[in-house]
Structures are given as structure tokens and as C-alpha cells.
Amino acid sequence: MKKFYDDVDYLLNEELSFSEVFYFASLIHLVFVKIHPWNDGNGRSARLLEKWFLSEKLGEKAWFIQSEKNYYQKHKLYYSNLRTLGLEYEVLDYSSALPFLEMLPQSLFL
Known part of the structure; x- marks a missing residue:
């Protein structure tokens, strides 16, 4: 987990392009889910971390991105890809x- 948090901290301090922000937000989500630190709530926590990272890099409007709805509508694909x-x-x-x-x-986001 320490390496994960160090990597997130590094990314927060880097200048990232718009596309890179989305890439790394998704990667943070994926890595956290795969670390699976808790018995329950890892997916919800990972999706929250993803959204938080987007908002840190893109601003408050990122909280309105309907990523949860997107994952819910594609939940079979979501779990398959995991x-x-x-x-x-x-x-x-x-x-x-x-x-x-x-x-x-x-x-x-657009």
C-alpha cells in the first residue's frame, strides 16, 4: 500500500495531459482493486479514488462525471476486464x- 500511495502522490505532483489524467485515474482504480486491501468495499473505494484523482487534476467538475453509472451499465464487462x-x-x-x-x-467529462 505504501508504494501505491507513493505512486499516487507522485502523479498528483506531475503535469499530466488530459488523456494521461484519465489513464492514470483508471490505473489507480485498477491497481487498488487488485491490491484488495479490505474484505469488502474495495470496488467502491477504488471508484471513489478514481473520481477523487480526476477532481484533483481536473477540478470540481470531475465529481459530476458519471463514471459509476458507466461501470454499472457495463458491469459484466467491468468484472470481465478485472x-x-x-x-x-x-x-x-x-x-x-x-x-x-x-x-x-x-x-x-465533456
């Missing part, structure tokens, strides 16, 4: 992450 990386943290294959990272379309 499983594609593997189930055990020690053997995750992040080279398979792109389908998940593309689930948060930038157009939700």
Missing part, C-alpha cells in the same frame, strides 16, 4: 489492462 489480469496479486498481468483502462471514456 479478471483478465488474473486473480492473485502476485501473478497479475498488467499487459492485459488496456480494455479496463479504456472503460473510463474521456467523453464523460
